[in-house]
Amino acid sequence: MMDANGEELAPAVRSILSAARERAGGDERVSVDARSFSAALADAEADGRVPVIAEMKPTSPTTEGRRDDDPVELAQAMVSGGAAALSVLTEPEHFGGSMAALERVRDAVDVPVLRKDFIVEEAQLDLVESDLVLLIARFVDDLPGLVTAAEDRGFQPLVEVHTRAELDRALAADADLIGVNNRDLGQLEVDLDTFESIAPHVPEDVTLIAESGIGSVADVRRMREAGADALLIGSAIMDGDVTDNVRQFTTA
Numbered sequence: 001m002m003d004a005n006g007e008e009l010a011p012a013v014r015s016i017l018s019a020a021r022e023r024a025g026g027d028e029r030v031s032v033d034a035r036s037f038s039a040a041l042a043d044a045e046a047d048g049r050v051p052v053i054a055e056m057k058p059t060s061p062t063t064e065g066r067r068d069d070d071p072v073e074l075a076q077a078m079v080s081g082g083a084a085a086l087s088v089l090t091e092p093e094h095f096g097g098s099m100a101a102l103e104r105v106r107d108a109v110d111v112p113v114l115r116k117d118f119i120v121e122e123a124q125l126d127l128v129e130s131d132l133v134l135l136i137a138r139f140v141d142d143l144p145g146l147v148t149a150a151e152d153r154g155f156q157p158l159v160e161v162h163t164r165a166e167l168d169r170a171l172a173a174d175a176d177l178i179g180v181n182n183r184d185l186g187q188l189e190v191d192l193d194t195f196e197s198i199a200p201h202v203p204e205d206v207t208l209i210a211e212s213g214i215g216s217v218a219d220v221r222r223m224r225e226a227g228a229d230a231l232l233i234g235s236a237i238m239d240g241d242v243t244d245n246v247r248q249f250t251t252a
């Protein structure tokens with residue numbers, strides 16, 4: 001199976017994408033009164049916290065084992081550690097996520113919540129409300145159409161890229177929130193050089209997020225020095241005490 005660029009994918013990602021292409025959409029169009037992500041980043045900066053989007057990822061194709069903590073307890077622990085926003089996996093088969101977990105988390109905290117999933121069709125936006133929604137450039141054919149569809153529903157779309165060509169597609173789609181994923185979904189290899197090589201080409205007025213592979217205070221500083229306005233961190237937060245883990249990154 002190929003992605004939107006006609007490139008080969010790792011077997012786990014092929015399986016994720018084929019499940020995503022089969023997933024039904026929602027019956028009714030959602031309309032979201034979203035919490036402002038830019039305000040959450042400004043609040044974090046004003047408090048001297050590094051803006052971190054803490055990701056609730058029960059499992060993944062590159063994680064050993066699974067964490068089945070109560071999502072609300074996890075969310076509260078992440079916010080206690082200073083997370084500016086949360087990311088909740090809603091993909092069920094490969095990441096152990098659910099729409100119900102996202103709904104419960106969003107009801108329980110005040111910070112913006114990102115829906116982390118593999119959305120390939122407009123109707124899949126209508127499955128659950130969130131403040132931000134991830135759109136992965138590599139998997140979406142009509143990126144401008146899906147960005148507009150998300151914005152029309154009130155979501156703040158975060159467009160994820162991994163290459164310069166995908167960045168150009170995100171900019172052509174007028175994305176103003178862009179995440180550079182250090183994980184190559186073709187091979188599942190992580191390399192923080194990815195962010196460093198793409199960040200200089202991102203216009204100043206775009207909010208830029210470094211995603212994946214951030215596992216230490218040194219990594220946080222490295223991504224911030226390379227221009228990250230915020231960091232999306234999952235595995236390193238889910239491994240051990242969540243509040244302590246988030247705090248070490250937000251105070252880096």
Ligand SMILES: O=C(O)c1ccccc1NCC(=O)[C@H](O)[C@H](O)COP(=O)(O)O
Nearest residue numbers: 060061062211212213214233234235236
């Ligand atoms: O995390 C995975 O194993 C994975 C495998 C296949 C496709 C996507 C995958 N992750 C999605 C993500 O973008 C990450 O969950 C997110 O950026 C956080 O990454 P990390 O801090 O490295 O857990």
